Amino acid sequence: MFATALPASHRQDPPVNARPRLSIVIPTYNEGPTIRALLDYLRQATAGEVGLEIIVADAGSTDDTRQRAQREGVTVLTCPRKGRAAQMNHGARQTTGELLYFLHADSFPPPNFLHDLRQAHQQGYASGCYRLTFDHPHWFLRFSAWCTRLPLTAVRFGDQSLFVRRELFEQVGGFREDLLIMEDQEIVRRLQARAPFRLLPRAVTTSARKYLDNGVYRLQGAFTLIAGLYWLGVSQRRLVGLYRKLIKQDKL
Template identity: 45%
Template sequence: MKPNNSQKISIIIPVLNEEHYIGTLLSHLNQNATASNIVEILCVDGGSRDHTQGIAKYHGAKVIKTRKGRAKQMNHGAKYAQGDILYFLHADTFPPEHFDKMILNAVENGFETGCFRMQFDTKNLFLRFFAWFSRINHSLCRGGDQSLFVTQDIFKQTTGFNEAYLIYEDTEFIRRLYKHARFKVLPNYVVTSARKYRELGLLRLQFHFAMIHLKNYLGAGPDELYRYYRKNILTGSDAIQSSISRSA
């Protein structure tokens, strides 16, 4: 089915010191989508001290500044977005060719929110095993690295990302989306960076991600989750921007 050409997509990318990725990502987006389907690309900057903003502008993205914190940044981007569909994307995650048409087709077929399956940029069998679960259409298998599309109407109905979550914001929001709309897992793959695993070690990081998922399941709130993250995973000033749900 051909997508409804009256609907347009706003791509929202939260960034913080992403000069090594953002230019490559924006070039990739421009090369793998139909320009008429994308009304804008918004890079929502949380205070970068490198060349992220300049690179983003050079590649045609609009830069919006706000406070650091991915939930705050994505909500801020959504506030200014003009598209009918919001597509949230991490700076180190690369969507498949014609991702825009796939999203528009899904919405046209009644799926108001969804994501892609995920692969890591490595052939490591350990990470490939966990990435395999991204094909399962269940909220337990969701994470921000799979990217996320949602219509403006559903985003507003669900009040967007909960800014109390300094981590786990993607997973918390997606679980609410499952309760409000038909969620579609598209069969194609985004490719996301395994840089955090390379920095901290595969087993160590996966263990701590599993513990955070377990803590959340047992009722831990955003403050408790962040304290655990800060103690066991936080490695630098930009670590708050790192996804806590790569294991989905």
Template identity: 45%
Template sequence: MISIIIPVFNEEEKLPVLLQHLARVSSGFVSEIIVVDGGSTDATARVCKYQPGVIYLNSPKGRAVQMNTGAKIAKSEILYFLHADSFPPERFDSLIVNEFKKGNKAGCFQMKFDKDHWWLSLMGFFTKFNHISCRGGDQSLFVSRRLFEQLSGFDESYLVYEDNEFIKRLYDLGQFTVIKSWITTSARLYEKLGVWNTQRLFIEIYWKRRFGASAEELYSHYYKRISS
């Protein structure tokens, strides 16, 4: 069975759509959905209140902290980390369980954006390749509980890039697969900042990390770009 863990902050619009989507496309392997709220000031908590099978938790803000908080109470053998604006494919839970039975203890889906732009389509195309440079949190992540605990979960010092940092450790262990089905994610950050500004920001963050920037330096650079 699968425990879905969704870190959120002010997601009153996207979260109900995602929860309805999950109910529609799952095929019986989801035991619980854990929504971990990092201090929302909108109606996010109220959205979860009457949703069957949804567990709502409060947590300090920060996706790494929130995802670790959800993982601590999850009951299933498979943990599935999902962003509130990313929508998995039909029967996603069966696809994950099938990979797990093959011995693949961690992985993600191929990803496409919900915006029609040639560059975003190209970026989505590259997610089909099983290489660390093609990974990101919007592709979602499944991982066995045992492997997650072996790696001590997400590094909570990271306020950005936490998905990539954890996935890099999975690749170092040779434990990662890409499921050949498409998850659809929102291009809202690209729409907010512009496609090229957003892509430049991600490239800067990637190379800063490659050259040894600390978690604090990455967040400072990210926040400066977002604020400006």
């Protein structure tokens, strides 16, 4: 389902030669050190594109995130609620694109990524994401990144970015704003249940900074524990409390 072409009877084919308008939504909170680099990269990677919009959905950053993003000429929104799910929903409501692309501020899609997204759209996929790689060579991070090629919802993370047709995004009700943790896996599960999902064959490069700050094995252990408790039905309140206790420099 993830990497092979779909039978014609299962496709949701867009019009021939369709070139959907694309909107990129980037949730931020105190991302001053990284947002300019990402926006510079996106400008170069999308040079000459017509109809592309980039929206930074900021949750009241106390650093210079907003100012840096505004200097790059993108639309910067102040979100009424903090939390990636709420921010991404708020940003999506302000977009005009037929295809939405949610991207973290410290994750860089591969060159020519717009071609990948539009090709997947034309092939009938209604949503999907990239594989993952880290900007650090630690062997365990390389192994963790390799695991993202597996067709399992358990290895779908927000750092991999997410594209989705606006119509489908609205049909499933967007991200669940009551989730501060695991909102990424939760929406992927609902998207997969409604329409074909594409795991793209290339990778987003994301920052290893949180792993380096917390210790690679320690942080992975914390993430695994929290994910396991989530799937066992532990409340968000308890998960958030555990997250804040175990993980340094969190932004919840």
